[in-house]
Amino acid sequence: MxxxxxxxxxxxxxxxxxxxxxxxxxxxxxxxxxxxxxxxxxxxxxxxxxxxxxxxxxxxxxxxxxxxxxxxxxxxxxxxxxxxxLDVSDKPGVSIASTAEIVTIEYLKRCNELGMTLEDIEEQFGICLADAKAKRN
Structure with a gap:
């Protein structure tokens, strides 16, 4: 346990x-x-x-x-x-997808605050995603 x-x-x-x-x-x-x-x-x-x-x-x-x-x-x-x-399954806007969207928007905002372009963010995200996949396997 x-x-x-x-x-x-x-x-x-x-x-x-x-x-x-x-x-x-x-x-x-x-x-x-x-x-x-x-x-x-x-x-x-x-x-x-x-x-x-x-x-x-x-x-x-x-x-x-x-x-x-x-x-x-x-x-x-x-x-x-x-x-x-509480059961929030029927609450408008409450789903994994909407929660992920909120997190993604915050991620983009924070990266922009660091001075990153959308292309920089895409490249960085790709690297992190590849690393996470490698660790999973």
Whole structure:
């Protein structure tokens, strides 16, 4: 059985050098994990305190993520029981494809901020994709 702390730390890797705020990185990751089916409707999420400790971020940061996810209809918090994933299958714009599109747009934006042209981005992406395929095989 995997160590729960190591699982959360691996699932929610934070890029402290990113221009994206930590709370938004966590929220985006949760949305991906929910829409991709990693977390299924009814699954209980890690506790706020537990996740904060596992990924070494402030408790208030994780609390903000959970409140935002609840406001957006991804999770439901039940007093003294925890946070649970809601069924978002019929929610407009919620799919792996739309989540991937959001991530791709952010990737393009960040590469543009680095001064890369679309051709540079395409070349870099191709290299990374080839490396990922090689590692998979």
């Amino acid at each position: 995997r160590d729960k702390e190591n699982t959360n730390a691996a699932l929610f890797e934070i890029n402290e050098k990113s221009s994206i705020p930590i709370w938004l990185q966590l929220k985006n990751r949760f949305i991906y994990l929910i829409t991709s089916g990693y977390y299924k409707p009814g699954d209980q999420l890690p506790t706020v305190r537990g996740l904060a400790a596992d990924v070494e971020v402030n408790y208030n940061t994780v609390s903000k993520v959970y409140m935002s996810l609840e406001q957006d209809g991804y999770i439901e918090s039940k007093r003294r029981q925890g946070a649970f994933v």
